[in-house]
Amino acid sequence: MDFVANIPWAEIGEASLDTLLMLGISMSFTLVLGLPLGILLFLTGRRQLLEHMAFYNVLSFAVNILRSVPFIILLILMMPLTEIIAGTSLGVQGSIPPLVAGAAPFFARLVETALREVDRGIIEATQAMGATTRQIVLGALIPEALPGIAAAVTVTAIALVSYTAMSGIIGGGGLGDLAIRYGYHRHQNDVMAITVILLLLLVQTLQMSGDKLVLRFTRR
Template sequence: MVQWLTNVDWLEIGRACWDTLVMVGVSLFFVVLLGLPLGVALFLTGKRQLLEQPLVYAVLSFVVNLLRSVPFVILLIVMIPVTVVLVGTSLGVPGAIPPLVVGGAPLFARLVEAALREVDRGIVEATQAMGATVPQIVFGALLPEALPGILAGVTVTSITLVSYAAMSGVIGGGGLGDLAIRFGYQRFQTDVMVITVALLVVLVQLLQMLGDRLVLRFSRR
């Protein structure tokens, strides 16, 4: 067992862990930045909502469903030309971030929409009765009330991005997935494969625990 562990290049594994954290962290920032307003727009333009617009909702919903229906491995390949234009390369950590954002933002938008639908309509109606504008209702009532659900959505999305980041190794995206493919699969180093899988499991568990704590904290009234 000791010999098995000493044969592993721990420096390489450390770099791969850092690359995975960077990919997930940066992409999650942009996913929330893009997905939150998209989710709010889906909610507001939906049926019997404040800004009901069936056509706008249908278009937004179609785009979100279209992006969500494309398998991430295919999305990685399809987006290579766009990724090269945006960041100058389709390889490594920078090359993986644009597909991660495009793959994660629609998911998060749907989770935000679902969280907003869970808000008691009585709160919205009471705010309307006080003469509040739509932005005041969104920022003063809807988002604060839906915050626990949105945080739960962030948790789910971050875990999904971990799996997507691992899949990006198929096209040389860097991180633990790339390490598992190059060493664990192509060079038949089972020890590297086992360690990378274990590290991904630990990362997912830590993200879930952190997300649960945040949801619990902001759910207290």
């Protein structure tokens, strides 16, 4: 009984909720920012509908910068900016801007790749029907790339789980924060084990629902 009593169940519950909250909010922003960014990358790329290599190169470079900075460094580098955007660099609220800044470029690249997988013939056929670029994107490209985009969402969500854990280091809250405070600083291995199990469950659930979604959208 001592074992169970020593574990801060209430804090674990709260931390789990925080992790889910961070994941949900940052994933939403990532989708809203990353999807258009990915589409823009695709469309302005070589031999694509809105080919514009100068624009593409600048955008691509910006994406690469954000992607090449290790997330833990991004967290610290962004702190001043985070305080402007979110009002604080602490807690759930303060973790959202760096999470989105880390995940959106990553997601955008995956979306770009998914769109490139769409058969050029389908784009050509849609063009031949007299479609506008907007109609091609919304009516043909995105529906055809949906399995790939669903897979991209899954991969990004799982990356975000590990990012949320990292944001614990700078007081971001959530399961990562708990693991560091109890598991690392106080050597409470049982709390560490429980957070790891909870994170594992979360990742597993995300992967399984993601796979299901991909399957649902695949008509090939």
